[in-house]
């Protein structure tokens with residue numbers, strides 16, 4: 001009996017928010033868990049526009065254990081939001097609230113999905129309080145997966161909800177004025193760290209002959225600075241001028257993990273989206289932080305506080321300054337002054353590799369218990 005209990009297939013439905021920075025860690029979590037146990041079956045639920053771009057990037061070795069499920073948002077009711085806008089990627093900013101509304105309205109379609117798949121567990125994201133309620137009504141346990149880091153959560157939590165005068169968890173980290181209400185009632189929840197969910201470069205389906213990797217192969221060790229502002233933020237013309245002063249800009253998706261892992265890369269100019277920070281740290285690449293929005297300013301403070309990068313300081317009014325950017329890049333990548341940061345990036349990378357397996361084992365154990 002123990003045998004059949006252990007080998008009973010467990011199906012887990014995931015519903016990430018419709019944005020790259022959320023879908024990607026959900027997918028990585030699924031992959032890591034399937035490496036640990038072969039009786040897990042994941043359904044990743046998202047809009048067709050997102051799924052069509054994720055599917056071809058997923059290595060064939062997951063085809064038996066990770067399945068994609070389409071969630072259709074209303075379109076007749078919200079004609080201003082055609083299906084190609086059912087993602088935050090490329091969404092005109094003024095339609096963000098419409099997308100949130102549409103996602104909310106799709107709860108009835110999501111309920112049908114729950115009914116059909118009858119998963120053992122739902123893993124949901126923020127912005128969807130209706131998802132766990134629906135799961136509960138189908139007697140399905142639900143777990144929230146928070147894709148931002150613990151330091152940010154704790155500082156927001158401590159400052160907003162405990163009215164604490166303490167500065168958490170480092171003096172350097174303090175609350176910025178974001179409208180985030182989602183942690184309101186989390187004190188009653190059990191919190192389990194998932195560790196870094198960074199894509200395995202071997203899983204990135206670009207052949208070694210891809211022009212960018214070929215080009216990197218010809219560079220000297222640590223001589224290239226990789227610049228990316230993620231999949232969400234669109235630089236203004238002025239910002240591009242400041243940043244791209246003497247840089248080549250390319251558009252489109254880049255195999256980021258493969259690039260960061262490449263020995264030619266000596267620094268990462270990053271907007272400090274949490275996935276990018278984790279990827280850079282995992283591969284021991286020091287960061288030149290240029291936060292733009294959301295939790296990124298707090299992430300940038302964390303990067304400095306831990307010592308794996310420096311922030312390119314902005315002008316008084318908040319504008320980017322090419323001199324400050326150039327100086328930060330020089331300090332981190334080239335000059336002697338950056339030696340400490342470069343060493344620290346390698347040290348933290350080593351530490352991260354040591355703990356990640358342990359953490360994912362714990363996550364697995366907790367999830368399986370919920371499904372029992």
Ligand SMILES: *[C@@H]1O[C@H](CO)[C@@H](O)[C@H](O)[C@H]1NC(C)=O
Nearest residue numbers: 019020023049050053087089
């Ligand atoms: C949808 O999401 C995926 C994965 O996060 C992203 O790579 C892709 O660019 C998005 N698709 C579109 C069309 O925006």
Ligand SMILES: *[C@@H]1O[C@H](CO)[C@@H](O)[C@H](O)[C@H]1NC(C)=O
Nearest residue numbers: 072073074075076105106109
């Ligand atoms: C539910 O899905 C159907 C397509 O299957 C779509 O036409 C409809 O607009 C969706 N309804 C809502 C409320 O999301």
Ligand SMILES: *[C@@H]1O[C@H](CO)[C@@H](O)[C@H](O)[C@H]1NC(C)=O
Nearest residue numbers: 097100101102104105107130
């Ligand atoms: C989401 O839907 C619920 C009802 O299911 C409603 O109470 C809430 O105001 C909606 N939120 C948004 C942002 O539309």
Ligand SMILES: *[C@@H]1O[C@H](CO)[C@@H](O)[C@H](O)[C@H]1NC(C)=O
Nearest residue numbers: 159160161162163164165166
């Ligand atoms: C928070 O703390 C401050 C200072 O201790 C106090 O003046 C204020 O009334 C408190 N606010 C709440 C909502 O408890």
Ligand SMILES: *[C@@H]1O[C@H](CO)[C@@H](O)[C@H](O)[C@H]1NC(C)=O
Nearest residue numbers: 129183184185186187188189
């Ligand atoms: C928050 O949690 C407390 C204690 O668990 C509960 O009494 C309260 O109703 C909750 N509030 C909301 C808004 O869910």
